[in-house]
Amino acid sequence: MNELSIAYGLLKDLQHESEKHGVSRVSRVHVRIGRLCTIVPEVLTFAFETASEGTVAEGAELSIAVVPARGRCDKCNIDFDVETDTSVFFCPQCGGVAAEVISGRELEIALFRGTSETTS
Numbered sequence: 001m002n003e004l005s006i007a008y009g010l011l012k013d014l015q016h017e018s019e020k021h022g023v024s025r026v027s028r029v030h031v032r033i034g035r036l037c038t039i040v041p042e043v044l045t046f047a048f049e050t051a052s053e054g055t056v057a058e059g060a061e062l063s064i065a066v067v068p069a070r071g072r073c074d075k076c077n078i079d080f081d082v083e084t085d086t087s088v089f090f091c092p093q094c095g096g097v098a099a100e101v102i103s104g105r106e107l108e109i110a111l112f113r114g115t116s117e118t119t120s
């Protein structure tokens, strides 16, 4: 996955959210990334720093939380942790291929802090 295009995507969301909440300067951004996204946090941090220049989030601190992967088996109706980095999971109970990934592919802004324009 291309960290730089992800950084641009995050910035686009941030810009949108900032406008919505009247934030003029973003100081800190918390991002949740699923383990299956194959993103290198250090690379994303660097890409974010580069891409945020001149935007509302310039100089903002990026905090990345990696979300563990979990699968769900429809047959057994159970959820289980996925330890591998592959995208095909096998149910630990029946050995079948899990139908659903319930977490591990997230890529979202969990929270961001900023300051709003106080001068009127």
Ligand SMILES: [Zn+2]
Pocket (backbone or CB within 6 Å): 073, 074, 075, 076, 077, 091, 092, 093, 094, 095, 096
């Ligand atoms: Zn099963």
